[in-house]
Amino acid sequence: MRLNNIIKFNLETRTKELRDQGKTLDEISEILSVESKLKITKSTVFRYFEAKDREAVQVIEKQDKLKARVVEAEISTIEKRIDIIDKFLDIAKDAKDHKDYRSAVQALKGATEAQDSLDARIGKLKGKESGTNVNIFNIQEAMNGAREQLSSRISGIAAKFEEVRDPEQPN
Numbered sequence: 001m002r003l004n005n006i007i008k009f010n011l012e013t014r015t016k017e018l019r020d021q022g023k024t025l026d027e028i029s030e031i032l033s034v035e036s037k038l039k040i041t042k043s044t045v046f047r048y049f050e051a052k053d054r055e056a057v058q059v060i061e062k063q064d065k066l067k068a069r070v071v072e073a074e075i076s077t078i079e080k081r082i083d084i085i086d087k088f089l090d091i092a093k094d095a096k097d098h099k100d101y102r103s104a105v106q107a108l109k110g111a112t113e114a115q116d117s118l119d120a121r122i123g124k125l126k127g128k129e130s131g132t133n134v135n136i137f138n139i140q141e142a143m144n145g146a147r148e149q150l151s152s153r154i155s156g157i158a159a160k161f162e163e164v165r166d167p168e169q170p171n
Contacts, residue, residue, distance in 0.1 A: 006048040
């Protein structure tokens with residue numbers, strides 16, 4: 001493809017200035033021809049802007065694809081952390097069922113740390129650090145509440161992903 005005369009003769013800045021001033025393609029070509037003492041046609045100006053518009057669209061498309069990949073990677077990471085939390089909760093339940101309360105408490109601490117890590121990953125603000133007390137007799141209730149909370153967060157993350165993926169297209 002032949003190099004556009006506007007680029008070849010370094011007239012890009014002036015061309016953009018004239019467009020920003022609201023000049024027509026005919027006016028831009030005439031002004032550039034007079035100022036540069038070169039023949040700059042309306043077609044040359046049109047092709048220049050058309051190429052710039054195509055480049056802008058390509059850049060936007062690449063940015064959107066990159067954003068989608070980043071969101072997909074973040075969702076994958078979050079899903080893995082949720083799996084880890086579920087495993088910790090399963091371990092805590094098994095330990096409680098076998099009356100191994102020490103292991104149950106350790107598993108719940110691991111689940112809490114993993115959930116704090118997940119909260120940090122999704123940007124949830126954390127309050128002041130305080131000691132964690134676990135009532136061994138309420139382990140089952142705590143596990144159920146944690147699963148409900150995680151399900152709610154997954155739904156929220158999925159909704160955010162849909163918004164980021166294509167905010168202007170209806171579902």
